[in-house]
Amino acid sequence: MADEALVKNKQVVLKNYVNAGLPKESDMEIKEKSIQLKVPEGTKDSILVKNLYLSCDPYMRNRMKKLEDSYVPSFEPGSAISGYGVAKVVDSTHPEYKNGDLVWGMTGWEEYSLLTAPGLLFKIQHTDVPLTYYTGLLGMAGMTAYTGFYEICTPKKGEYVYVSAASGAVGQLVGQFAKLLDCYVVGSAGSKEKIDLLKNKFGFDEAFNYKEEPDLDAALKRYFPEGIDIYFENVGGKMLDAVLLNMRVHGRIAVCGMISQYNNDKPEATHNLMYIIPKRVRMQGFIVSDFYHLYPKYLEMVIPSIKEGKITYIEDVAEGIESAPTALIGLFIGRNVGKQLVVVSRD
Numbered sequence: 088m089a090d091e092a093l094v095k096n097k098q099v100v101l102k103n104y105v106n107a108g109l110p111k112e113s114d115m116e117i118k119e120k121s122i123q124l125k126v127p128e129g130t131k132d133s134i135l136v137k138n139l140y141l142s143c144d145p146y147m148r149n150r151m152k153k154l155e156d157s158y159v160p161s162f163e164p165g166s167a168i169s170g171y172g173v174a175k176v177v178d179s180t181h182p183e184y185k186n187g188d189l190v191w192g193m194t195g196w197e198e199y200s201l202l203t204a205p206g207l208l209f210k211i212q213h214t215d216v217p218l219t220y221y222t223g224l225l226g227m228a229g230m231t232a233y234t235g236f237y238e239i240c241t242p243k244k245g246e247y248v249y250v251s252a253a254s255g256a257v258g259q260l261v262g263q264f265a266k267l268l269d270c271y272v273v274g275s276a277g278s279k280e281k282i283d284l285l286k287n288k289f290g291f292d293e294a295f296n297y298k299e300e301p302d303l304d305a306a307l308k309r310y311f312p313e314g315i316d317i318y319f320e321n322v323g324g325k326m327l328d329a330v331l332l333n334m335r336v337h338g339r340i341a342v343c344g345m346i347s348q349y350n351n352d353k354p355e356a357t358h359n360l361m362y363i364i365p366k367r368v369r370m371q372g373f374i375v376s377d378f379y380h381l382y383p384k385y386l387e388m389v390i391p392s393i394k395e396g397k398i399t400y401i402e403d404v405a406e407g408i409e410s411a412p413t414a415l416i417g418l419f420i421g422r423n424v425g426k427q428l429v430v431v432s433r434d
């Protein structure tokens with residue numbers, strides 16, 4: 088193969104495992120390799136994609152650790168990391184994909200990726216909405232909010248709903264879905280700007296900055312004098328302990344994530360679990376990929392809601408693949424305002 092058939096391919100590479108502590112930019116590096124914009128001869132069922140947008144997701148923190156028994160494999164130090172993204176098919180030997188198709192799903196954190204036997208990939212059918220939405224609202228985060236709220240929380244009209252990390256990729260949608268059901272919705276987040284968004288952009292009834300609350304139990308009692316029917320758990324730790332004191336009888340807790348614990352060497356203890364007994368609380372963890380069969384149903388519900396202006400979405404856009412490590416790390420210090428994504432290329 089002649090050299091001119093090769094193009095440069097910048098990649099985000101993890102240098103070494105980061106088992107505990109806040110990851111640093113220097114734990115990752117941008118490396119330049121080269122790649123042929125063609126699926127190699129004789130390689131069946133594969134596609135070569137140009138990555139357009141990358142999705143920064145908290146679960147990626149666990150992939151930076153050396154874990155033997157995780158539901159998703161650890162990254163390989165020295166290689167490009169992988170994650171959700173939006174991409175365009177450049178070459179294909181896969182019967183279901185052709186050149187020019189737009190897809191979202193698992194790809195490499197690099198400019199171009201060869202996806203052999205792509206598994207977690209969806210063809211993008213609706214292009215009359217912003218393409219970046221497929222990193223969040225119309226992608227994994229949207230499906231997480233949808234299945235977590237509707238399937239796990241089994242909500243009823245008018246219930247009392249609390250969402251933590253409420254202004255983020257998932258949280259902002261959970262709150263809006265709950266408002267569509269006429270629920271009373273309170274969110275917490277970590278800055279004044281985020282609290283303003285919750286109340287004035289996403290339509291939450293109330294919102295508070297958890298960093299300014301010395302007593303989380305008292306804060307929850309202030310906003311939920313009659314208790315919480317549904318808690319959409321995104322953070323864990325002290326927040327979960329406070330929520331457990333404030334659940335109503337037959338309340339539901341959807342355990343979506345516990346971001347406050349991801350950098351800890353050992354998880355913090357939860358002290359108030361016994362309160363789920365007298366309150367008959369159902370607390371259930373879930374992983375979004377178990378629910379991807381519901382994606383067409385989700386699109387059917389959410390696309391019209393977007394077009395009618397009933398659902399809105401805030402994105403935090405970082406420009407260029409070089410900005411990816413900083414953008415990813417920002418999730419763990421609350422730097423992102425809304426869904427954090429990285430633009431690799433706009434076409």
Ligand SMILES: NC(=O)c1ccc[n+]([C@@H]2O[C@H](COP(=O)([O-])OP(=O)(O)OC[C@H]3O[C@@H](n4cnc5c(N)ncnc54)[C@H](OP(=O)(O)O)[C@@H]3O)[C@@H](O)[C@H]2O)c1
Nearest residue numbers: 145231255256257276277321343344345346347374375421
């Ligand atoms: N189960 C699943 O299948 C699934 C799928 C997707 C996501 N998740 C989980 O859902 C949660 C939200 O994910 P996302 O993509 O929507 O992220 P996100 O909310 O857009 O970003 C993460 C946010 O978490 C907050 N945060 C960071 N450290 C924190 C701490 N120590 N205590 C409290 N809050 C902290 C920050 O907001 P503040 O400024 O408000 O602190 C930060 O902006 C995460 O726990 C994630 O792991 C689970």
